[in-house]
Every structure is written in C-alpha cells, then in structure tokens.
Amino acid sequence: xxxxxxxxxxxxxxxxxxxxxxxxxxxxxxxxxxxxxxxxxxxxxxxxxxxxxxxxxxxxxxxxxxxxxxxxxxxxxxxxxxxxxxxxxxxxxxxxxxxxxxxxxxxxxxxxxxxxxxxxxxx
Numbered sequence: 001x002x003x004x005x006x007x008x009x010x011x012x013x014x015x016x017x018x019x020x021x022x023x024x025x026x027x028x029x030x031x032x033x034x035x036x037x038x039x040x041x042x043x044x045x046x047x048x049x050x051x052x053x054x055x056x057x058x059x060x061x062x063x064x065x066x067x068x069x070x071x072x073x074x075x076x077x078x079x080x081x082x083x084x085x086x087x088x089x090x091x092x093x094x095x096x097x098x099x100x101x102x103x104x105x106x107x108x109x110x111x112x113x114x115x116x117x118x119x120x121x122x123x
Contacts, residue, residue, distance in 0.1 A: 005064045009068045011065065012072075012073060013073035014073065041074075042075030042077060045074070046081075049071060053066075083099060
C-alpha cells in the first residue's frame with residue numbers, strides 16, 4: 001500500500017460521504033428509511049464494482065477509489081454484506097454466523113455503551 005492508494009481511498013471516501021450527507025439532509029423527514037435506502041444502494045454499487053473489478057482485472061487503484069473509498073464512504077453496510085457473502089460463498093458457515101452476529105450485536109452494544117458513556121460524562 002502506498003500514498004496513491006491512500007489518496008484514492010481518501011478522495012473516494014470524501015465523495016461517498018458527501019453524497020450520503022446530501023441525501024440525508026434532503027430526506028431527513030423520512031428517517032430512518034433513508035439510511036436503509038442508502039445501505040441498499042451502497043450494497044448494490046459495491047456488487048457492481050466487485051464484479052467489474054473481478055472481470056476486468058482492474059488495478060488495485062480501482063478498488064481503492066470506488067469500493068473502499070466511494071462505497072465505503074457512502075455506507076459501510078455494503079462492505080459488511082460483501083464480507084458476509086464471501087464467507088457464505090466459500091462455505092465458511094461458522095465464520096459467517098459469527099461475523100454477522102458479531103456485527104449486529106456489536107453495533108447494538110456499542111450504541112448502548114456510547115449512550116451510557118455520554119450519560120456518565122454529562123451527569
């Protein structure tokens with residue numbers, strides 16, 4: 001990994017994050033549905049990008065900008081879905097179960113701990 005890779009990830013991430021922020025502002029009245037929509041779009045886009053990358057032997061820089069950068073900045077849920085699918089595709093069922101369960105339960109736990117920490121600091 002070199003500075004070009006990191007620069008492409010950073011610039012793609014800035015674009016993906018900015019698009020998500022604009023979408024969130026425009027669709028604020030429909031919360032939480034815009035998040036679901038963004039996650040589904042992100043997963044769809046990462047699927048397209050992965051297939052394109054695999055079939056066209058794109059350089060690692062394609063992955064850095066489009067997959068890690070833009071899709072990762074737009075939503076990290078698409079990466080979660082891709083990782084889970086890769087476990088399933090390779091018949092690593094136990095790893096898939098642990099990975100999905102850890103992500104789902106872990107995010108709930110992290111949110112809860114964040115709430116508790118905030119309450120503790122601000123009491």
